[in-house]
Amino acid sequence: MTADPHHPGQAAPVRITEADGEHTVLTFSGNLDSHALRVLEELLLDPRLSRPGAWTLEMGDLHHLDLACAYALLRAVTRAPEPAAVTVRGAHPAVHRTLRHAGLETVATFTG
Numbered sequence: 001m002t003a004d005p006h007h008p009g010q011a012a013p014v015r016i017t018e019a020d021g022e023h024t025v026l027t028f029s030g031n032l033d034s035h036a037l038r039v040l041e042e043l044l045l046d047p048r049l050s051r052p053g054a055w056t057l058e059m060g061d062l063h064h065l066d067l068a069c070a071y072a073l074l075r076a077v078t079r080a081p082e083p084a085a086v087t088v089r090g091a092h093p094a095v096h097r098t099l100r101h102a103g104l105e106t107v108a109t110f111t112g
Helices: 034-043 067-078 093-102
Strands: 007-011 014-019 023-032 054-065 085-089 108-111
Touching: 014 034, 023 034, 034 067, 054 067, 054 093, 067 093, 093 108
Parallel strands: 023 054, 054 085, 085 108
Antiparallel strands: 014 023
């Protein structure tokens, strides 16, 4: 379990669980809201995410996603000259709706 540096003793709502240079898996859990935005933005600066390749966003355990966090994800996905291929897996309907409102559907594939 990766700890949230801003809330010691709590699990981070997002962490990189796999990264091999070509494919990166970000795993989300709990609630990703304005209180977690800084943690998310710091994680999205991780050098493993700056290489072109594929990202999988595992969102099956994510219960709530704030619109500001969804926009941060969109910015991270689209900032590179060669954007990563992004797959969102397991997003609950409310989370999927927030991602859609942010525009992530234009650059990501959604799967069950």
